[in-house]
Structures are given as structure tokens and as C-alpha cells.
Amino acid sequence: xxxxxxxxxxxxxxxxxxxxxxxxxxxxxxxxxxxxxxxxxxxxxxxxxxxxxxxxxxxxxxxxxxxxxxxxxxxxxxxxxxxxxxxxxxxxxxxxxxxxxxxxxxxxxxxxxxxxxxxxxxxxxxxxxxxxxxxxxxxxxxxxxxxxxxxxxxxxxxxxxxxxxxxxxxxx
Amino acid sequence: xxxxxxxxxxxxxxxxxxxxxxxxxxxxxxxxxxxxxxxxxxxxxxxxxxxxxxxxxxxxxxxxxxxxxxxxxxxxxxxxxxxxxxxxxxxxxxxxxxxxxxxxxxxxxxxxxxxxxxxxxxxxxxxxxxxxxxxxxxxxxxxxxxxxxxxxxxxxxxxxxxxxxxxxxxxx
DNA sequence: CACTCATTTCACAAACTTGTGAAGTTAATG
DNA sequence: CATTAACTTCACAAGTTTGTGAAATGAGTG
Numbered sequence: 001x002x003x004x005x006x007x008x009x010x011x012x013x014x015x016x017x018x019x020x021x022x023x024x025x026x027x028x029x030x031x032x033x034x035x036x037x038x039x040x041x042x043x044x045x046x047x048x049x050x051x052x053x054x055x056x057x058x059x060x061x062x063x064x065x066x067x068x069x070x071x072x073x074x075x076x077x078x079x080x081x082x083x084x085x086x087x088x089x090x091x092x093x094x095x096x097x098x099x100x101x102x103x104x105x106x107x108x109x110x111x112x113x114x115x116x117x118x119x120x121x122x123x124x125x126x127x128x129x130x131x132x133x134x135x136x137x138x139x140x141x142x143x144x145x146x147x148x149x150x151x152x153x154x155x156x157x158x159x160x161x162x163x164x165x166x167x168x169x170x171x172x
Numbered sequence: 173x174x175x176x177x178x179x180x181x182x183x184x185x186x187x188x189x190x191x192x193x194x195x196x197x198x199x200x201x202x203x204x205x206x207x208x209x210x211x212x213x214x215x216x217x218x219x220x221x222x223x224x225x226x227x228x229x230x231x232x233x234x235x236x237x238x239x240x241x242x243x244x245x246x247x248x249x250x251x252x253x254x255x256x257x258x259x260x261x262x263x264x265x266x267x268x269x270x271x272x273x274x275x276x277x278x279x280x281x282x283x284x285x286x287x288x289x290x291x292x293x294x295x296x297x298x299x300x301x302x303x304x305x306x307x308x309x310x311x312x313x314x315x316x317x318x319x320x321x322x323x324x325x326x327x328x329x330x331x332x333x334x335x336x337x338x339x340x341x342x343x344x
Numbered sequence: 345c346a347c348t349c350a351t352t353t354c355a356c357a358a359a360c361t362t363g364t365g366a367a368g369t370t371a372a373t374g
Numbered sequence: 375c376a377t378t379a380a381c382t383t384c385a386c387a388a389g390t391t392t393g394t395g396a397a398a399t400g401a402g403t404g
Contacts, residue, residue: 009301013294017305020287028280029201033392042308043291045301051351064393066352087350087401093304098311108200115192119215122185129181129217131337132265133189136214138333139270142326150322154314161310165303205363223381236363238382259371259380 014043018057033060033068038077041093048081048090076100099151109144113137181217190215190229205232205240210249213265220253220262248272271323281316285309 018039025035036058041049049057054065069091072078077097081090094100116137123130190211197207208230213221221229226237241263244250249269253262266272288309295302 009295009299017287017291017294021284021291024280024284024287027283031392042304043295043301045295045299047300047304052349061394062351063353063395067393070352085402089351098308108196111199112193112196115189115196119189119193122189123181123215123217127181127217128219129215132214132219135330135333136270138330139326142329143322146322146325150315150318153318154311157314158307158310161307203362233364234381235365235383239363242382257372261381 034071037068050088206243209240220264
């Protein structure tokens with residue numbers, strides 16, 4: 001059942017990495033427990049862990065893992081996979097987790113834009129305040145148009161990297 | 173001293189905008205009070221408010237304003253300006269507040285990259301886990317290289333917008 | 345169809361955040 | 375140089391958030 005641990009895999013160092021990377025995620029606004037779960041799965045050689053394994057690795061209750069996985073699944077950063085004929089859920093980091101994370105931000109941008117448009121109306125387009133709000137709106141609209149092309153560019157870039165590493169390319 | 177209120181400026185609507193925009197900022201991880209202060213200054217026709225004015229507009233204690241302004245100044249989204257011969261601080265939204273906000277994120281990216289590099293070392297570059305972490309690292313490095321050119325592009329775009337609105341262009 | 349294992353849900357306690365009132369600090373002014 | 379205005383700091387209370395243990399749910403297995 002358990003994967004043969006690679007000889008160079010030092011559990012202590014791995015744990016340290018999980019906690020450190022989780023902390024950087026926390027600094028960027030991700031709740032702590034989801035951040036730790038994400039880091040743990042990312043670092044797992046199998047790329048997939050059960051809730052029980054996570055509880056063990058992170059030294060927390062199964063309940064905490066359950067909540068964290070629900071959060072991560074909600075924001076499309078992990079998937080839950082269950083093999084037929086088993087009751088173990090495996091948590092898997094989505095191949096496009098970062099893409100999802102950015103698209104999510106893109107959604108948030110739309111919300112910002114909506115409230116800024118209201119602001120321009122409320123203040124009057126030709127008042128100094130209104131103009132300032134309008135410029136903020138223009139910035140967000142700009143980012144909004146640029147993001148998709150940036151993500152496309154990344155996917156191309158990634159294929160090149162994978163090819164260089166000897167993978168057979170399999171576009172998403 | 174107080175600016176002539178524009179006829180179309182409806183205090184109620186303005187306040188509603190402030191609260192709504194602040195809430196979208198909060199949804200994206202900005203603490204509430206800084207978010208409200210930022211929105212209020214952004215919307216102010218004068219573009220600058222004293223702590224006392226902010227306390228009045230937002231219906232909070234001067235202490236709360238003080239803390240919020242400290243936060244915003246720290247992350248370079250506002251400046252404190254004091255006229256010689258006065259003890260009033262004016263809070264001003266920085267012209268490049270959004271630029272600063274993104275650059276700040278760019279700094280955070282570096283932190284992420286550092287901990288991911290550690291992760292690749294800890295896991296071994298040729299293990300499946302190490303490879304997964306390495307790809308995450310590659311994504312962040314990619315974003316890291318793309319951001320500056322995007323911001324440059326924005327500044328050009330903004331100059332065009334301003335010129336179209338009849339401003340004399342004055343590059344930062 | 346009772347049993348067991350893996351996960352989820354729920355009520356609650358602990359820890360952390362936030363904003364307040366009051367006292368303190370700094371700087372202009374008469 | 376005492377006074378006052380404007381902001382800041384600090385200790386604390388109120389309100390949230392987070393993770394826990396215990397009970398509940400659901401899904402295979404003998």
C-alpha cells in the first residue's frame with residue numbers, strides 16, 4: 001500500500017517545506033489548514049493522499065482535514081477522487097490549480113469593476129473623485145483583458161518545459 | 173477650507189459606494205478598516221482627507237483611523253502629507269497605488285519561489301513530488317517575468333487615456 | 345443485514361482580530 | 375512656556391475564526 005520512500009526523501013526536511021510553503025500561502029490570504037493540506041499533497045510523491053494520511057502528516061484531527069479539503073475543492077485547487085470499491089477519498093492537486101487560482105482572481109476583478117462603475121455614477125464622471133474612481137476602473141479592466149493572454153502564454157511555455165523534460169505532451 | 177460640494181454629489185450614494193467597494197476589497201483579503209479608509213479617500217473630491225474627517229465619514233474612533241492609515245501607508249497605497257505649519261495629516265491615495273499593490277504581490281512571489289526551491293531540494297528534483305513542486309516554481313517564475321511588462325503596458329495605456337481626456341501628460 | 349472503516353457534521357472551547365476609550369505624545373500658537 | 379489641537383499608543387472587551395472531540399452518516403464486506 002505505502003509507496004516505497006525514495007532514498008533521498010528526508011521526512012523532516014519535507015515537513016519543514018510543507019510548513020514553510022503553507023506559511024507563504026497564509027501570508028497571501030489562504031486559510032492556514034487548507035494551505036497546509038495543499039502543500040502536503042503537492043509534495044507527496046504519489047500526488048494523492050487520503051484524509052487519514054493527511055491527518056497523520058499534519059498532526060491534526062480528521063475533522064480539520066475534512067474542512068480544509070472542502071475549502072480547496074470549492075476553489076478548484078484539488079479534486080477528490082475515489083476508486084470504485086473503496087471508501088477512501090484521495091485528495092489530488094489539480095493539474096491546473098494555479099490557472100484556477102488566477103481565474104478565480106479574475107472573477108473577483110469583475111466584482112470590483114461592478115462596484116467601481118456604481119461609484120463613477122454616484123460621484124459623477126466629471127468630478128475629481130469620479131475621475132479618480134474611473135481610472136481605477138480602467139486599470140482593472142486593463143488587467144482583466146491581459147490576464148487570459150498571459151495564461152495562454154503560460155500553457156505554451158509549460159508544454160515546452162515538459163517536452164524538454166522528455167514528456168509526451170498531452171494538452172489539457 | 174471645505175470644498176464646494178458638487179451639486180450631483182449625493183452623500184448617501186457616496187457612502188453606499190464606499191461601503192460596497194470596501195467590502196469587495198475585504199473579500200480579497202484587505203482588512204476592513206483600511207479598506208474603508210482607502211475607499212473614502214479614493215472617492216473624496218479633494219483626493220485628500222484628514223484623520224478627523226475620516227473618523228467622521230466612517231463613524232469610527234480616531235484610533236481606528238490611525239491604525240488603518242498606518243496599514244495603508246505600510247503597503248504603499250496611501251501617503252501621509254502634512255503642510256508646513258499645520259498639525260493635520262492629509263491622507264492621499266497614491267497615484268500609483270495599484271502599481272504598488274501589484275509590485276507588492278510580485279515581492280510575495282519571490283518569497284513563494286524561495287520556499288519552493290527549498291522544496292525541490294528537499295524532495296529531490298527527480299522524484300514525482302519534486303517535479304510537481306518544480307513545475308509550480310516554473311509557473312511563478314513565469315508570472316514573475318511577465319508582470320513588469322504588463323505594468324509598463326498599463327502605464328502607456330493610461331497615458332493614452334489621460335491624453336484623450338485632455339490632460340497634459342506628466343509621466344511619474 | 346449487521347459490522348466496520350473512512351469521512352463528515354456539529355457544538356463548543358481556545359486563540360486570534362478588531363475597534364474602543366482613555367491616556368500620552370508632538371507640534372503650533374498666543 | 376502654558377495651552378490646545380491632532381494624532382498615536384495601549385490595555386482591554388467584543389466579536390470572529392479555527393480546530394477539536396464526539397456523534398452521525400454512508401459505503402463496502404463477511
